[in-house]
Amino acid sequence: MRKNDLILQTVTKVAVFIILLFSVSIFFGGHYSPGGGFVGGLMTSAAIVLLLLAYDIKTVAGILPFDYKIVLAVGLFIAAGTVASSIFFDLPLMTHAYRYFDLPLLGHTSLHSAVLFDLGVYLVVVGVTMTIIQTIGDDDE
Amino acid sequence: MSNLVFMPVLWPLLTGIILVFFSKQPRIQRILSTISFLIGIWISGVLIYSVHNLGVMTLEVGSWSAPFGIVIVADMLAVLLVLTTNLIVTAILFYSFRSIGKERESFYYYPMLQFLIVGVNGAFLTGDIFNLFVFFEVMLMASYVLLVLGGTRPQLRESLKYIIVNVLSSAFFVIAVAFLYSAAGTLNMAQLSQRIAEAGQPGIFSVIAVCLLIVFGLKGAIFPLFFWLPGSYYVPPIPVIALFGALLTKVGIYAIFRTYTVIFYHDQGFTHQLLMGLSILTIIAGVIGALAYWDVKKIILYNIVIAVGVITYGISLMNEAAIGGAIFYIIHDMLIKAALFLLIGMMIKASGTADLRKMGGLIQQNPYLAWTYFIAAISLAGIPPFSGFTGKLLILQGAVEADSYIGFAVILLSSLMVLYSVFKIFMYGFWGKPSETLLQVKEKDWALFIPAAALTGLSVIYGVGTEAVYPYISQAVDTLLDPQIYIDAVLKE
Numbered sequence: 354m355r356k357n358d359l360i361l362q363t364v365t366k367v368a369v370f371i372i373l374l375f376s377v378s379i380f381f382g383g384h385y386s387p388g389g390g391f392v393g394g395l396m397t398s399a400a401i402v403l404l405l406l407a408y409d410i411k412t413v414a415g416i417l418p419f420d421y422k423i424v425l426a427v428g429l430f431i432a433a434g435t436v437a438s439s440i441f442f443d444l445p446l447m448t449h450a451y452r453y454f455d456l457p458l459l460g461h462t463s464l465h466s467a468v469l470f471d472l473g474v475y476l477v478v479v480g481v482t483m484t485i486i487q488t489i490g491d492d493d494e
Numbered sequence: 495m496s497n498l499v500f501m502p503v504l505w506p507l508l509t510g511i512i513l514v515f516f517s518k519q520p521r522i523q524r525i526l527s528t529i530s531f532l533i534g535i536w537i538s539g540v541l542i543y544s545v546h547n548l549g550v551m552t553l554e555v556g557s558w559s560a561p562f563g564i565v566i567v568a569d570m571l572a573v574l575l576v577l578t579t580n581l582i583v584t585a586i587l588f589y590s591f592r593s594i595g596k597e598r599e600s601f602y603y604y605p606m607l608q609f610l611i612v613g614v615n616g617a618f619l620t621g622d623i624f625n626l627f628v629f630f631e632v633m634l635m636a637s638y639v640l641l642v643l644g645g646t647r648p649q650l651r652e653s654l655k656y657i658i659v660n661v662l663s664s665a666f667f668v669i670a671v672a673f674l675y676s677a678a679g680t681l682n683m684a685q686l687s688q689r690i691a692e693a694g695q696p697g698i699f700s701v702i703a704v705c706l707l708i709v710f711g712l713k714g715a716i717f718p719l720f721f722w723l724p725g726s727y728y729v730p731p732i733p734v735i736a737l738f739g740a741l742l743t744k745v746g747i748y749a750i751f752r753t754y755t756v757i758f759y760h761d762q763g764f765t766h767q768l769l770m771g772l773s774i775l776t777i778i779a780g781v782i783g784a785l786a787y788w789d790v791k792k793i794i795l796y797n798i799v800i801a802v803g804v805i806t807y808g809i810s811l812m813n814e815a816a817i818g819g820a821i822f823y824i825i826h827d828m829l830i831k832a833a834l835f836l837l838i839g840m841m842i843k844a845s846g847t848a849d850l851r852k853m854g855g856l857i858q859q860n861p862y863l864a865w866t867y868f869i870a871a872i873s874l875a876g877i878p879p880f881s882g883f884t885g886k887l888l889i890l891q892g893a894v895e896a897d898s899y900i901g902f903a904v905i906l907l908s909s910l911m912v913l914y915s916v917f918k919i920f921m922y923g924f925w926g927k928p929s930e931t932l933l934q935v936k937e938k939d940w941a942l943f944i945p946a947a948a949l950t951g952l953s954v955i956y957g958v959g960t961e962a963v964y965p966y967i968s969q970a971v972d973t974l975l976d977p978q979i980y981i982d983a984v985l986k987e
Contacts, residue, residue, distance in 0.1 A: 433504070445496060446504065446555055
């Protein structure tokens with residue numbers, strides 16, 4: 354049975370980008386305002402779930418050809434690697450560092466190694482949520 | 495250098511993550527896991543050496559000073575247990591190569607093994623009570639997966655029970671931690687100990703101590719709370735049972751060790767008497783189970799419950815001999831339970847049934863297995879040259895010093911019953927006429943036998959070399975009986 358869901362698909366095409374942008378904004382704002390890796394990751398997966406609702410699993414897998422279990426592992430690796438990297442500087446584990454940089458477009462910006470840890474969390478959250486949803490969604494075929 | 499303290503946690507974590515990438519190549523997973531666990535043993539050996547020479551080592555994670563950040567504390571008890579954990583899991587890893595099966599191997603069996611060790615080692619090493627909760631959860635999540643992996647019907651049924659029990663007890667843990675935080679205003683164990691000592695442990699702290707006893711009792715299977723254990727530990731494959739039986743309940747006991755010696759030790763008339771009563775009932779309940787069954791797995795499972803009772807009884811006495819005995823006994827019990835499960839796993843494989851009444855005559859087919867089991871069995875019961883002896887002797891000495899004669903009698907009698915239960919397996923399983931199912935299997939499986947024998951050998955060395963081990967144990971006892979050493983090391987005053 355083929356439903357006519359033209360409206361849903363058209364709205365999705367616009368909405369997904371807004372949601373993704375919002376999730377990235379929440380992710381990078383985490384240090385100074387509410388947000389961070391966890392909620393950013395959840396919102397990114399929410400965007401992908403919206404795609405899944407409007408289209409089917411196969412189409413979405415074509416658009417975003419990721420194995421989410423690998424995304425999860427990469428996220429864990431980045432987080433654990435950030436934690437472990439302070440060994441090389443002879444500091445206790447999980448010691449973070451930051452410095453101010455003058456970047457071309459963004460100007461005077463502080464870059465903090467905790468962002469890398471957050472990136473790990475972000476990827477893990479996206480990976481876990483999408484693995485769960487896709488596994489359950491795939492089951493009845 | 496101080497990062498070494500956290501290495502037993504970080505190392506398996508990194509290995510586990512890397513193993514996820516190779517989930518469909520069992521060969522690579524096997525090689526990487528082997529290398530990783532061997533390095534793990536080496537790390538924990540170095541850690542014991544440094545703690546022995548330098549005293550309690552701490553790591554302030556993230557360079558935040560003690561009560562504000564998370565502190566990782568390696569005292570002698572923790573590092574001894576970390577080494578034991580690594581030795582056991584290495585043996586179980588080798589045993590799994592042959593027995594776990596291709597299907598489980600390619601569905602994240604080895605990564606989960608690593609994550610389980612992350613949780614167990616983390617729980618041993620942490621110095622912060624909420625961090626302890628987190629590591630408990632890491633351990634439990636991995637154990638849920640290991641329990642259900644394979645997806646047979648009994649596994650699904652029992653893992654449902656196991657998960658419900660543990661989710662409840664975790665919720666209770668969080669509630670207890672919340673109480674503790676609102677009453678004491680800190681979650682760092684050293685500072686908690688200090689603040690409770692200043693306040694002289696008023697009633698609310700005794701209530702929290704009992705809450706925590708219920709939580710850790712559920713994880714560690716003490717008397718009214720052990721009901722989930724015989725069912726849940728019965729269903730997974732043998733290496734997983736050995737892992738659970740040797741490690742998971744012992745983490746609960748370790749947490750009781752920590753909280754009842756370092757934090758809540760001021761109102762012993764209430765909390766420690768309660769613990770003593772429950773331990774004695776635990777021993778009795780375990781003995782009843784161990785005598786009642788004709789199923790080899792069930793008999794050894796109830797022996798876990800007995801050992802839990804013996805160790806917590808040692809903790810509840812709070813004198814030097816008993817605490818030393820409890821530490822001796824917990825290490826012995828981890829080694830010997832893992833060995834026994836691996837050995838009965840081979841018995842079950844050879845005779846095709848777990849029912850003793852259908853077994854028989856295994857000694858003719860595999861005498862090595864029979865005599866290794868014999869040694870493991872008398873070690874478990876505590877016959878003098880072997881490893882169960884010193885621990886129980888010291889606990890009994892502590893019982894006499896504390897005038898606790900009921901416990902004294904119960905422990906002695908329980909040893910007899912333990913001996914009876916494991917010898918029932920020996921006499922019905924190994925002696926007698928070979929059963930019909932047995933005759934069909936002729937091969938001897940060295941890949942399974944060597945890890946099991948290695949664990950038994952380790953426990954024999956541990957028993958014979960008591961004198962060599964004693965300085966380490968007594969160092970652990972010093973820290974437990976004088977929390978000031980722990981507090982000074984953590985808070986650096």
